[in-house]
Amino acid sequence: MDYKQALKELLLTTAKQNASDLHLSVGRHPSIRVDGKLLPLENVPIITPELNEGLLGAMLTDEQKKKFLTERELDFSYSFEDKARFRVNAFFQKGFLAAALRLIPAKIRTMEDLSLPPILHDFTKLSQGFILVVGPAGHGKSTTLAAIIDEINKTRTDHIVTIEDPIEYLFVQDRAIISQREVGSDTLAFKNGLRSILRQDPDVLMIGEMRDPESISTAMTAAETGHLVFSTLHTNSASQTINRIIDSFPAEQQGQVISQLAATLVAIVSQRLIPRIDGGRVPATEIMMANAAIRNLIRERKAHQIDLVIETSLKDGMMTLNRSMANLINRRIVSFEVAESYSINPGELRILVDKTS
Numbered sequence: 001m002d003y004k005q006a007l008k009e010l011l012l013t014t015a016k017q018n019a020s021d022l023h024l025s026v027g028r029h030p031s032i033r034v035d036g037k038l039l040p041l042e043n044v045p046i047i048t049p050e051l052n053e054g055l056l057g058a059m060l061t062d063e064q065k066k067k068f069l070t071e072r073e074l075d076f077s078y079s080f081e082d083k084a085r086f087r088v089n090a091f092f093q094k095g096f097l098a099a100a101l102r103l104i105p106a107k108i109r110t111m112e113d114l115s116l117p118p119i120l121h122d123f124t125k126l127s128q129g130f131i132l133v134v135g136p137a138g139h140g141k142s143t144t145l146a147a148i149i150d151e152i153n154k155t156r157t158d159h160i161v162t163i164e165d166p167i168e169y170l171f172v173q174d175r176a177i178i179s180q181r182e183v184g185s186d187t188l189a190f191k192n193g194l195r196s197i198l199r200q201d202p203d204v205l206m207i208g209e210m211r212d213p214e215s216i217s218t219a220m221t222a223a224e225t226g227h228l229v230f231s232t233l234h235t236n237s238a239s240q241t242i243n244r245i246i247d248s249f250p251a252e253q254q255g256q257v258i259s260q261l262a263a264t265l266v267a268i269v270s271q272r273l274i275p276r277i278d279g280g281r282v283p284a285t286e287i288m289m290a291n292a293a294i295r296n297l298i299r300e301r302k303a304h305q306i307d308l309v310i311e312t313s314l315k316d317g318m319m320t321l322n323r324s325m326a327n328l329i330n331r332r333i334v335s336f337e338v339a340e341s342y343s344i345n346p347g348e349l350r351i352l353v354d355k356t357s
Helices: 002-018 047-057 061-072 142-157 192-199 213-224 238-247 249-264 291-298 303-311 323-331 335-343 344-357
Strands: 021-025 031-035 035-038 073-080 084-093 095-106 129-134 159-165 179-183 204-207 228-233 265-275 281-289
Touching: 002 047, 002 084, 002 095, 002 344, 021 047, 031 291, 035 281, 035 344, 047 095, 061 073, 061 238, 084 159, 084 179, 129 142, 129 213, 129 238, 142 204, 142 265, 142 344, 159 192, 192 213, 213 228, 213 249, 228 238, 238 249, 238 265, 238 303, 249 265, 249 291, 265 291, 281 303, 281 323, 291 303, 323 344, 335 344
Parallel strands: 129 228, 129 265, 159 179, 159 204, 204 228
Antiparallel strands: 021 031, 021 095, 031 035, 073 084, 084 095, 265 281
16 A cells, blocks of 8 residues: 555545644554544545554654654644645544544734734834743643744744744745754754743744743743743633642742742733634634733732732733633624633633623
8 A cells, every 4th residue: 555645535534625724543444634523534544553654654754763663652734745735643542543634824924914913013022021821731722922023023033932842834934034943853862942942142032832941941041031032831811820830830930939029920821712603723822921910920929819910910911711702792703602612710700791792
């Protein structure tokens, strides 16, 4: 069997169907995710162990194969004939090979294309500070960050350095110099890349994901020393993000972390991609700007009160996730039933919709 041709047909189908992901799992048809829902490709044969081994083998280099068999999982990027690019996670399940492929659009979309709040443009004009984009996996964090970084690329003569595992969006240098470093090929390990990042004369840093205390500490130190730093976390809200950052450090270090976080944090954007009534998905966003009240709550370890400050600071550009959803519902972009399933507090969402409808 020609595994390269079989892979080509699957990847073309994924791109043509405007799917976000392709799943390859033994014993099932290949499945694609469209508008958040998994759909089996029933016209494609059920995947056998041999087929999955051949499909993965068509994507991996010899060095990657060796690493995958040793570590039993692997993140890598795969470019397909200059037509599409995928972020791939290969893994074992029940002793069989499996893979999840995320389609990375070739064109980096603007904030307007993505229907993101206009206040995000303000972040591209800052000279220093720490900005986080958070939310569940698959809800557009990397896409939002790419839009912000590309706007900086087009408007500022800066040096932008990214550390990614793997590289997702490929930036075309415009006014800025962009150095994109991929873990495994451009730097041996995430922590190695982080240790040297400040020696590369950066103005703007983008750390693909804050995965441990070392990456969080590096990000805050960089922001403290005059750099603009962007990163992501898998958390559900601004208040949860602040607690997660602080709690990831040992008790004896938390005082210093709280002080650094209160001093450097500029904003946290939490987003969900919600299915639209007319097809496709639209972001609902919580926006927290670190004003004096927020900084005090961080210092006093009262992150649970942050939601109230956001709700009472709408005029300053802040937005609760529920209010963002209520706006989408009232504009007939999403249905109440669908938005409710994504809400952390459905009761409050109903009240907001009733008040404004």
